[in-house]
Amino acid sequence: MTGRERADRRQALRLLAPTLLALGALTVYPGFWVVWLSLQHRVPIFHVARFAGLDNYVFLASDPRFWNAARTTVVFTALSVALELALGVTVALALHRQRRGRRLGLSLLLLAWAMPSVVTAKLYEWLYHPAAGLVSVLLGGHALNWLGDPYLALPAVILADVWRTMPFVAILCYARLVTIPAEVYEAAQVDGAGRLATLGRITLPLLGRIVMLALLLRMLDALRAFDIMFVLTGGGPAGTTETLTVYAYRSLFQMLQLGFGSAVSVVVFALVMGVAWAYLRLLRARAVVA
Amino acid sequence: MRRVLLVLWVAALTGCAGSAPERGAITLVFKYARILGPADPLPGLLREFEAAHPNVRVKGESLPWTSDEQHQFYVINLEGRSPGFDVMMLDLIWVPEFARAGWLLDLTPRLGPGELRPYFPSTVEAATYDGRVFALPWIMNVGLLYYRADLLRKYGLEPPETFEALVRQVRRIREGERDPALDGYLWQAKQYEGLVVNVLESFWANGTRLLAADDTVFPEPERAAEALAFLRGLIASGVSPAWTTAADEELSRRAFGDGHAIFLRNWPYAMDLFQARDSRVRGRVGIAPLPRLARGPRGAGSTGGAHLGVSRRSRHPDLAVGLVRFLTSERAQKALARGAALSPTREALYDDPELVRSRPDLPALRALMRAGRPRPVTPYYLLLSATVQPEFSAVLVGVKPPGRAIGDARLRLTHFFGALR
C-alpha cells in the first residue's frame, strides 16, 4: 500500500466517522437494544425492570389479539400492495402515452403522495362521514358507517392507503418507461406488432424489474403501516384495523409495557427484514437461472 | 427563501404569546383542563389566591384536550425528570398510578383530623393509594339515567328499577308512539374509556366486578358474560340503535336532547343543556339511578371527575398544598358549581340554598353521587382499561361471543400483572 493510499483511507475514515457514530447511536444500538428490551419485564413508570427470558414471546404465541393483528397486517399488506401495483402500472402507462400536460398530470398524482399521512387520514375521515361525507353523497345518500362498521373499516383504511401510495408506484414505473429507447417501439412497429402485442411483449417485460422493486418497497412500508389506521380508526372498531405496529405502539405507550411492546416490535422488525431477505434471495436465484 | 419567508410569516402570526411580566417572587404553575360553561370562574379564583398571598403568582397552564392526551403529557413530563409545574388536575383514575410512580406528594401528614369528612366517601377512596392520600377531590361526576318524564307519565310508568323493566317500557312506549325516529335507550359503546364505564356499570348491575380486592380479574366470569350479553342484546334487538357502538357522551346527549330517545345514560352535565332555554326537551326530563339487572342487588353509576394533586418535585410544596386546599374549599367549589355548572365533591353543597336556587337538580343528585361507585382503584387502571376496551367493543359490535372476549382479556391481564409483580 502506498503512502497516498494509506492517507486516502485515513481520510475516508475521518469523513465517515460522523456517519458511523450517528448511525451507530440512532439505528444499530437501538436495533440491538430493542431485542434486549423484549426479553425483559419493563415498566419504567413503576421502576419495573427485570429479565424475563422468552416470557413475552411465549405469551405472544397464545395471544389472540396478537394473532388478530398479524392477520390484519397480512390482509392489509396483500390487498393494498396488489391494488397499488395494478393501478400504478396502469397510470404509468397512461402518463407515458401523454404528449401534452405531463407535468400537470404528475403534479396531480404527486399531491396525494406528498401530503402528510395524517392529512390523508383526516381527509378520508371527512370523506367517510356518515351524513355529510362525499362518499355517502356519491352513493346516493346511502349513509354507511364506514369507520364504525367492523366489516367496512379495514377496506376503508386500505382505500385511503392505496390512494396515498399508488402515485409512488406510478412514478417509479413511469420513470422506467421514459428510459426505454424509442427505437425499441419503432422496431416493434416495423415487425407489425399491434398495440396490445407491444404492451405484452415489450413494455411489461421491461417493467418487470421495477415492478418487483416497487413490490418490495411497498411491502416493507405496508408491513409497518401505522399513521393511517392510528389516526383514522385508532385500530377499532373492535380491533378490526389493528395492525402489529398499532398493537406494539399501544402496548408501549398506552399500556406502558416497554418489554412486552418491544417484543411485538421485534416481530414487525423480523417480518420486514425477512421479506427483504427473501426478496434478495429470489433476485439472486433468478439471476442464476437467467 | 420561501421557507424563510414562511417562518417569518408564521412567527409574525403567533406573535409574542409567551412571557407575562413577573409579579411575585414565587410562581406556582397549575396545570388544568379548560373549563367549559357560561363563565369560567377559575381565573378569578386564582387571582383571589394571589391576593391572599402577596408574594405568590399562580400561572394557569392548560392541558391538551382529551383525557388520553393529558395522561401522555403528564407521563412524559413527570417520568424521570422535574416537571415544570406544581399543582395538577388529575382524572381520578390516574391517582393511584401516579402515586405508585412516585410523582405525587403524599398529603396524609398535612391533613387535619376530619379534613376529608365533608367529601363523598367514593372520591376519597379514589384519592387513596396504599392507605395514603395523594390528592383532594375537586370535581364530581356520576353516571345516571335520564328519562323522558312526559312519555313515562303518558303511559303511566315509573322510572325503571331493572334493565328488564326498561326494555319493556321502551317496547310499550314505542308501540304507542309509532314514531320510527324515536330510539329507546342511548348509552356509550364507542371503543374508548366511556365504553369501559358503561360495561362496568352493567357488571355492578349484575352483582359482579372487573377487579376483585385480591387483584383477580373477572372474579365471576359468568356474571360478567351475562351482563355483556345483555348489553349486546340491547343493540341487537333495536332497544338501542346500531350507532350506539360509535356513540360517546356528546353524540348520545345530542340525540336525546333532540327528543329522539326515551332513556339515556350520561353524566350530570347534560341536565343543564336539557334545561337550556332553546332545548327541545326542556322541562320534560327526569333523572333516576341506573337500574339493576334482574339478578343483581342494585344498580350504581360510576363515579368520575377530577382531583388536585401536588407534584412531589414541587419546590414550594407548602404553597402548592395551600392552593389545592383553597381550590377544593367550599367557597371555591361553590363558585365553580355556580359559574361552570360543575358538581362539587363536598356533600353539604348539594343542599346549599343559594346553589339550589340556580340548580334545582342538586338535592336529587346528592343521593346519586352518594351511591356512585369508583372504577377499580388500582395503579394499573389504564392498563386494565386499554386491555378490555377492544374486547368489550368486539362483543358489542357482535364479532365475538362474551365468554371468549372475557377469556382473552383475562389471559392478557394475567400476563401483564405477572410482569408487574
Place this chain on the structure above:
Amino acid sequence: MRRPEQTLVDVLVLLALGAYAVPFFWQLLTSFKPETELLRVPPLLPSRLTLAHYSVVLEQSLIPRALVNSVGIATLTTLLALAVGVPGAYAIARLPLPGKGALLLAIVASTAFPQIATVSPLYLLMRTIGLRDTWAGLVLVHSSFALPLTIWLLVGFIREIPREAEEAASVDGAGTLATLRWVVAPRLAPGIASTALLTFLFSWNEFLFAYTFTASEASRTIPVALALFPGVYEVPWGDIAAASMLASLPPVLIVIGLQRFLVRGLVAGALKE
C-alpha cells in the same frame, strides 16, 4: 396515433388524474365552506366562500406554533443529514475502504428499519439525555431515517459524476476536502437539492416519532397537532380542513414548484441500486 385522437387521450388522462386528486380538492373546498353548510350536502358547492376557518386556526389554535416547530425541525434535520451525509457518501463512493459494499448494504437496509422497532430504545435514550419534548430530540430521532436515506441517494449521485475532474484536481495537489468542496459539490448540487427535498418532506410528514417524543407546544409538529386537533362539543370539520391545508402547504409547493428535483430523488434510489 393521429393528432385529434392523441389530444382526446391526453385530456381523458388528465381528467382521470384530476378525479384522483378530488379528495384533496374536496378538503380544500371544505376549508372555505361556511360552518352552517358543512353538514348540509348536497349541494356540493357552497353558496359563498369564507376565510373563517383559517382565522380560527391561525388565531385560536396551536397550529401556527406547530408550523414553526415543523419548519424548524424539518430544516434542521435536513441540514444535519446533509452535513454528516455528504462527506460520508463521498467516502463511500470514492475513497478506498475495506468492506464498503457491506457498509452501503447495511445503510440501505437501515432505511427499511421499521420505526416501531427503534421507538422504545430511543424513548429510553431520549429520557436519559433529557431531550423529550425538544427540537433537538426530534431532529436526532428524525436523523435516524434521514441520514441513511441521504447517504444512499448521494452515493448514487456522486457515482454519476465523471471521475476525471477529481483526478485532475488530485494531480494538481488538491486535498480530499478541497476536492469535495470545489470540484464535487458544485456538480452534486442538483443531487443535493433532490436529497434535501426528500429529507425535508419525510421529516415534515413523520408522525410516529413526533407523536411519541413531543408533549407540548414546545416541540409538537404539525402532523401531531393536526391528529390531536381539539373539538369542544363536536368535530370542527372546517377548522380541521383548514389546518390540513396549512399542513400540506410545503409539500404542495414542492410538488408544484420543484417537481423535477423531487421526482429525480424519488426515482434515483430505486432505478439504480
